[in-house]
Amino acid sequence: MCGRTACTLAPDEVSRACSYRSRGGQRREPRWREGDAGKYRPSYNKSPQSMSPVLLSHRHFDKTAPVDECVLASMRWGLVPAWFKENDPSKMQYSTNNCRSENILEKKTYKDPLIKGQRCVILADGFYEWRRQEKDKQPFFIYFPQTKGTSEDKNEDEDDPTTSTRNKENSETVCPPELASPDSTQGGEPGEWTGWKLLTMAGLFDCWTPPGGGEPLYTYSVITVNASKSLESIHDRMPAVLDGEEEVRRWLDFGDVKSLDALKLLQSKNSLTFHPVSSLVNNSRNNSPECLQPVDLNSKKEPKPTASSKMMMSWLKSSAPSKRKDPDTGESPEEKEIKAEAQSKSAGGLQQWLQGANKKPRTK
Secondary structure, eight states, rough: OOEEEEEEEEEHHHHHHTTEOOOSSOOOOOOOOTTTTGGOOEEEOOTSSSSEEEEEEEGGGGGOTTTTTTEEEEEESSSSOTTSSSSSSGGGGSOEEEEEEEGGGGGGHHHHHTTTTOOOEESEEEEEEEESSSSEEEEEEOOOOOOOOOOOHHHHTTTTTHHHHHHHHHHOOOOGGGGGGOOOTTTSOOOOOOOOOEEEEEEEEEEOOOOOOOOOOOEEEEEEOOOTTTTTOOEEEEEEEEOOOOOOHHHOOOOSSSSSHHTOOOOOSSSSSSEEBOOOGGGGGSSSGGGOOOTTTTSOOOOOOOOOOOOOOHTTTHHHHHOOTTTOOOOOOOHHHHHHHHSSSSOOHHHHHHHHHHOOOOOO
């Protein structure tokens, strides 16, 4: 299943991270649907009922739009079917946060949107999953392996035994956005995004309008499949991940790619990596970089920083997220982190680790 995600990029960064090639070979950045950029709030700990960035065909909103044009929209997590008759969507008697791929054609809630071509891609830095243990559950953060941004990072990582065996041990290889400028041309054309690679999860969406009238509500469900070999030790289910531009394009192309053919894209994939994180993420109210911080499960001491974990922490401590204020408290994640650190009993090595990570401002 998938019940918690993180998406920390600002709206303009999400747009650049979702750049795609048109049928003519030109690279485009999807625009936000009018008014939707302001509805999305970056977060280290997103739970159902929150608003998330979703990529879909522009033709769902404008029938005259080019067939290959994509648009970004903010949608609420937890699908509310168009035929729901109550005035309050919270009165739904069952959960629609996730949709099992094998049951899509059996349940009206999901079958109707699928037949209508209402396919979408949910975007996130990654998702959290919990592994059951004897007395509690251990959370993990799961995401796409990240590409290095500089030769210096590559050389440093070659000496890191953790990342050199990533394919065998599922350790992270992280390139934080500030170490790989989105406007750089490393291995690509000008303007191509080389920052954090967003996780692209297949989903279905629907549009519900209150029976008594009112503003339409767009909601979505994350499609899940059986867990891959690399993730089954954590949980028996995982999101249906779309790996690469071509899979994303085919999933969103409801005109040329029919529903049954699109369903063939929903496969378990061994393309993800992960690391354990603190139980801080268990409470959805906690929204700080510490939610993503790698922890050492084999020691009660602070983990020794590796090259890739330094990069992860550098990403978490980057300048951009610190500017994003929490809508409830008016505090930035960095300000919250400072408060949390002040209350922590174990500073020492971890503080040196956090402060030692190189900070390079991301290009806006």
